[in-house]
Amino acid sequence: MNKIEHIGIAVTNLDTAGSLYEKLLNTTVYKIEEVASEGVKTAFLQSGPNKIELLEASSPDSPIAKYLAKKGEGIHHIAFEVDDIVAEMARLKSEGFILLSDVPKRGADNKLVCFVHPKSAGGVLVELVQEASPRPSPKEREA
Numbered sequence: 001m002n003k004i005e006h007i008g009i010a011v012t013n014l015d016t017a018g019s020l021y022e023k024l025l026n027t028t029v030y031k032i033e034e035v036a037s038e039g040v041k042t043a044f045l046q047s048g049p050n051k052i053e054l055l056e057a058s059s060p061d062s063p064i065a066k067y068l069a070k071k072g073e074g075i076h077h078i079a080f081e082v083d084d085i086v087a088e089m090a091r092l093k094s095e096g097f098i099l100l101s102d103v104p105k106r107g108a109d110n111k112l113v114c115f116v117h118p119k120s121a122g123g124v125l126v127e128l129v130q131e132a133s134p135r136p137s138p139k140e141r142e143a
Contacts, residue, residue: 001088005081005111005129006044006051010067010074014056017073018043021052029054033108040064042108053079053108077115079127085112088128092116106132 011017018029025047034041039062043054055076057065067076082088085104093099098117107113107129116126 001080001082001128003081004050005079005127006053007075008053008055008077008079008127010055010064010071010076012056012068012073014041014043014054017054017056018045021045021054025052031109034058035106035108037105038062038064038107040108044109077125077127079113079129082128082130085114085128085130089114092128097121104128104130 009017009021014032018032022028022045025045027045027047029043029045031044032042033044036058039057039059041056041058043056045052045054055064057068059065064076089099089104098120100115100117104112104114107127110132112130112132114128116128118125
């Protein structure tokens, strides 16, 4: 794993949270995007090398909606940048980690992503992130 790519924060209202974090970090939201497959709307902020992803549920049955109902607003996950997500997934699986998908999925910010179950990562939801190519591969299209 190369570095922390971003920290994901679950929020109930993207506009309100975006304004709050813009003031807190003295920067602006540079991208808002919906990931329909995950039922989430995201906003990204960057301060120096650090990125924050705000996550708002876009459907009542999405993972973020369930998280917010159970735990409320707050840190949702930590994302690590990797060079080869498929190889990193295989390595982690061989080490006994539980992955939430068998193949990488398209995520926000033109990334391929895979989550590691918090039960196998000390209670922390970990996201693996790799820069995606412009066109999905056949394996991505299956996901």
